[in-house]
Amino acid sequence: MKERIEICLSGSGGQGLILAGIILAEAAGIYDGKEAVQSQSYGPEARGGASRSEVVISNNTIDYPKVIKSDILLALTQTACDKYVKNLNKDGILVADSTLVTEVPNISNKIYLFPIAETAQKKFGTKLVTNIISLGIIVGLTEVVSQEAIKKAVCFRVPVKAKEVNEKALLLGFDIAKDLKTKK
Amino acid sequence: MNNLKKKKNIKLLQGNEACAEGALLAGVKFFAGYPITPSSEIAENMARKLPKIGGKFIQMEDEIASMAAVIGASIAGLKSLTATSGPGMCLKQENLGFAIINEIPCVVVNAQRGGPSTGLPTKPSQGDMMQARWGTHGDHPIIALAPSTVNEILTLTIKAFNFSEKYRTPVILLLDEVIAHMREKVEIPAPENIEVINRKKPTVPPEEYLPFKPDEDGVPPMANFGEGYRYHITGLIHNYKGLPTSNSQEIDAFIRRLHNKIQKNIKDIIIYEKYSLDDAKIALIAYGSVARAAERTVKLAREEGLKVGLLKLLTIWPFPFEEVNRLAQQVDLIIVPEMNLGQIVLEAERAAQGKCRVVPYGRVDGELINPIEILGKIWEEIRK
Amino acid sequence: MKTVINNYIREGMFPNIWCPGCGNGIVLGAIIRAIDDLNWDKDKIVAVSGIGCSSRITGYVDFCTMNTTHGRALPFATGIKMANPDLKVIVVMGDGDCSAIGGNHFIHAARRNIDLTAIIINNMIYGMTGGQYSPLTPTGKFGSTAPYGNIDQSFDLCELAIAAGASYVARGTVYNPRQSTSLIKNALDKKGFSVVEIISDCPVSYGKMNKMKSPVDMLKWIKDITVSKKVWEGLSPDEKKEKYAIGEFLSKDRPDYTELYEEIIKKAQERGGNK
């Protein structure tokens, strides 16, 4: 794996992307013992505006804390996809929600599409876990952090009451990743 | 690789959280504030944690009141903190001056966002660097520190309290939105490994106490209100007793002492870090989140065969005049990238005294300067 | 000549800087006598003031004293009281200081019901800066910035304090020093935010511009415009416009802010952990 990996989680405010970023950074930094930085860019509104959460993971001290060229891009809205795909590394991967991102960019990168939010609603009765399923998919596809670490990080960050459903959502993400991989 | 066990003292902390943690480690017992992005998390953390240790949190009606309450609490004996952003910092200025003239220890955090006015509430800036120095009126010294990592936020918050207690002065901690909101791995030091400085108390009985008579180090011992030392504090220029004076000799000596107590101790106060400067012909001077971009630029530039180094400033005020002057004698070019259109660069230029070229690189669009554009600026200057 | 006053003042600071006949000194006397009646420990008293003639009071009394910035005495005092609730904190303000630049702090201190005593010396003018009209200058009166008469409606500071949530509210005058002393004593003794407005005279600024050149004229005027609370209640609305009621308007018990915060500390500590 590269010494420094840059991840961009994008979508709109309220989709839980900042929390997803925190969990990912915690998995890497606290449980996998690497260096990790999470940052975000958001508008003044709490919900609905464009939102981007960035995570940089490295084996060494992290100097520049932001994404320069993302290695992994998650896009949960069309706007976010259009905006951030330009900044995707040549050998980076794109994970997008296939129902929310209908115009898939014409790029040579590895693209993984899945109706994440829809599945969240169907399987768990709530779109709230879209972010955690997404994390499962990303980790399943890339092993950017260990599965064990992300599990622990999810359990640490989500409220006790929501622990079980989030754990399940994460595991579902791992499974989706397996399927997506074999399809490729 | 780790055994996946969470170490208790290693945490992923947000910059603002780390500031609160640092303050607690330094012994903060009082916080007064007013909600403002992007500093509010400091207040939220304080509201939760202070009462747990018997400390006090209060949300005041505005920033002016917050600054006043912090000064009041400090005089009554508690280490005190307030945190804000640009618009709030403007409002605090008058009472900041009161803290300076009365030598009241306290720490004021400014998580900088774009301005002027409401500006860019959720986006970073370094536009308040000169405000930190000259924001409140009158001729006064100030100490201002600028961390660039979450870990440094923690350690410099402790430093800020220590300086404020040691030198009896308010200390400004300049964050920017990037590091205030960023989360990063922090190893929280054990309390026994931290140096915590407390204000010097009077050793004489109350009837002999002169509240503004300095010791040899220029700093007068400070009695807290309620400890049996009855004395007067006023925003008017005052004599040793703390009473207003219009004696020009006393006035002159007083203002000079305020400056000197800081100036005399710059060796202790000025903190900076050097990256690859030994053989550098081009130097970057940077601080805050931009210093991290600059650090990366140094690596990128070295890969391209350019002898570039970085002087990362952690103390902004007093400005490390001598260090920059020495650097100017060594290098051909100094570039100062900052999220404003030229503030600290002016100071760097002054310190360089014409010994090398000093150029600004500013960005004011609410985005953090990235390493590639600094590298671009280096090439642009080389080709000139 | 040794009186109770001498036990509480910084004698070296006298004679005071106030103009002949200025009511500030009368109020200072009333405050000192009230404190002496309560037999408080001088080491535990803090007096805080803002800016203006009245704010000089803190320089004259031998407590821990603090002459702060314009309008901000209350928030400074709030910090002191929060930090050390054992201290008795007295805040002395002028009318402009308290009700204009400090108006917001005043209502919020009352809302919190923090255990401070606010004494407002109301001479209805900015004296120190040369007689500009204040929010307590009566409509129609003159000031250096109201050369054609003041068109502003003035605040009733006591009603404002009551509405904002204070625990004790009263008004006295410098003409009635004995009553003022007792009102101040009650206020000091009251837990929570207590307010005493003392109508005072500024012969040099207010008096000169409003045809009352001497301190004596001003005190006579103060006597004329004030009536007891009881008399006031019987006045017609038109008559009320010309008069000020004096006496005690409110005295109630409500937990003070510092007590409530002690509860917060208990709650927080019961919950434990560091999260």
Place this chain on the structure above:
Amino acid sequence: MKQKKLLEVYQNNSVKISVRREWCKSCGICIEFCPKDVLVPDDQQKPIPENIDACIKCGLCELRCPDFAITVEGVEEKDE
């Protein structure tokens, strides 16, 4: 005329009135509002208790003095 001292003390059998002349600013309040016209102004408009025998020791002059310049000793508390 005899030069007055910084502190002048006037006394009869029942009352002692002291005037701290260095602090007195000649505002006239004590003189005007004395209910028994005990005080009269001197050439500097500072009070002299010329009718000291009329003094009822109400203490109002002391309470109303903005400069702590006049005291009446042996005063009993009475309502105004």
